[in-house]
Amino acid sequence: MRFGVNYTPSDGWFHHWLDFDLDSVRADLDSIAALGLDHIRVFPLWPYFQPNRTRIRPRAVDQLCLLVDAAAERGLDVNVDGLQGHLSSFDFLPAWTRTWHRRNLFTDPDVLDGQAAYLRTLAAALADRPNFLGMTLGNEVNQFSAGPHPDPDRATEDEIDRWLTRMLAACEEGAPGRLHLHAEYDATWYQDDQPFTPAQAARRGAVTAVHSWVFNGTAQRHGRTSVPSEHHAAYLVELSKAWADDPHRPVWLQEVGAPAPLVPPEHAAAFTEATVAGALDCPDLWGITWWCSHDVSRELADFPELEYGLGLLTNDRKPKETARVLERAAQEPPRTPAPRTTALIVPADPSTRSLCAPGGAVFDAYFRLVADGVRPTTVLDVRAADQDHLCARGITEVVAPDQVLPSPQGGTRS
Template sequence: MSGDFLLGVNYWPRRKAMYWWKEFDAREVIEEFTQIRELGLKLVRIFLLWEDFQPKPNTVSDSAISNLGTVLDTAKELGLMVIPTFFVGHMSGLNWLPKWLLSGRPHERFLTFSDGRVVDSGAINIYENPLALESEKILLETVGREFSSHGAVHSWDISNELDNVFIPRNPEVARRWLSFVYRTLKSVSKKPVTFGIHQEDIEGDKHFRVPDVAKWNDYLCMHAYSVYTDFTEPLDPYFVPFTCVLTRELGGKDVLMEEFGMPTTQGTTKRIKSATGKRVMEHYLVNEKEAARWLEKTLRLIKAVGSIGAVYWNFSDYYPALWRRPPFDRAIHERFFGLFREDGSPKPGALVMKKFAEEQCDPEGIGVKLNVPDDYYSNPKENMKKLYLQFRGVVEHDSEPWGSSNRHDSARG
């Protein structure tokens, strides 16, 4: 892909979150997409919650299709492009699945929200089960055909971190499924196709290996969070750009940083207890101003290393009324990833995004060639650590002063 650097945001409504499609309000979309456009952002990634779009295996919801059309029409009127994401699937520490897709067996990491309640059940084999495959084909063809020529559709995203729902048995199963999905979409739409993989797919081997994903993507994506990484600091501005370069080196295609962000607080940076899947773990809430300084440096580096764009997680913090509902009743940190606060006011990070968009910021490019071993996936975590140090040595020197180390702002204290 080529063209201008794409600056955007992942979107759930601040009042609805993952309950958006069940409680759809077109006026809300107009209001919040207008806020996004006023920041100068061009790209919005949205999520087709599987249960809402396909309540039965052979049925795609007419109302969901109609509401998606409203969203895309609104985006077009405002000059925004949209990446619709299929098979969601995994979102904010829960798996959101239609009842017909449940296996009845517990998932090793995540609870599932289905049919209005949280259940301890994983999914059937979504890559090999005949019912699942036929249903996926129906959803892809129905949505892809309906909006194949819509001017607001930038590209299609196959799914969001789908190995958190079900890990393929082996890389061959993953390759076969990616080929099936890609070919199905391309049979009804000529829009580009990508796949929302995440840092777990380069830190470990969940069988969606980047070189394999690249064969069935028109461009690559990566989701990376320095605050979730155990071998650097939460406010390290180098980690996210590094994952862009590593993904490009592994896959040989352009990379969009499709998710990156920081959970924030207006107060002092602090550690909190918050659920990640079934486990309660220690997370950070980072002071908004510290997070904004991190974002400015990270954005400049993402662009400087040659990524095609950056899509922030997330549009807004969520209304307190949502804090009683899953996943926010347990996943405290997920409440506060927004560019906007719950009352609609912009955080300092939103102003960083706006300034970046207005200035058409064009830092000098930094050429980085990593010595990625052919057998990277034989020991991905150790290979990733070594390559990160290599990246840091090159980029930290070449990117001064605007990309200088942020260790003094670190939440590790």
């Protein structure tokens, strides 16, 4: 079981790559390591590292290696996101993909060649570092593939599948045998027209990654202390398992945070504690990586208000109570959760994913079960009668959403 944090530099946010200061990075990493965490996820900004399709800046790659080495000195493993991509409401795409050079990120042959070369180069540069976990293709790159993005690079499910296959192969070529994966925001699980699908998330790459944010309608609809809000991360972990072919495929809760004002700062620690406890009750959880390490500085303009306070640590590297919650969780002796024996049926058809979203029948039924003290997981409708599959996962009872009826306690099976 791994506990870590998404590294947001205290000085300059991710623009620190333009003025890279290794001493500042080391001080940030000291403040992270002091919490007893064991890994970080880091974000090279793609246009800073590959400003031209055939130019990957050697100095930028060297600086990434210096950061990874500094992390190793502090006992921290490192996962590296490649195609940034999208971070904290800002898009970072190289000029050779936009405006006068507008080309589709997922289908244009020249763009694919450039992306593969970039990912392979980063992976190869780090392949001999023992603390290099592997590559994530990019941060929530699915947001570029459909609405509500204002200028999407539309692609079909098959085209996305070919893109994922090629980019993961490039990472493997650069650093064989490492933990290479892809990660999307929850539209993959909730949005009917997303070309990035749950099956791809649960079957491509070394682990399944989920990103849990209750500003997706969960907290607005149910409130910050509700069962759905406090167990949303666990829900995504268990929802992802419906599509996995491997009955014990690891799931990485790669992003989760306490976003204000839906979770006010004075309640962030309690929300963190409940979220972590719920996730730790999920079998086959690879780890929890909190968003994020340090607050965004108020000197930087135009961020959504919530981004300025999401850090476990302040800009001057002082730990908040949320940091203490994660610190305590990391110090607890590891335990193996019991199997989740009740499975809620989920439709395999990706065009009905909205049933799993806040307000959908699957979502509501799942949390009625949780409110009644059940520890549910999920199973696809096409596997609901497959006894070998159910046995491999420890499932002894299968229920449909319409069998989970409202009750004063939450939900009971009819």
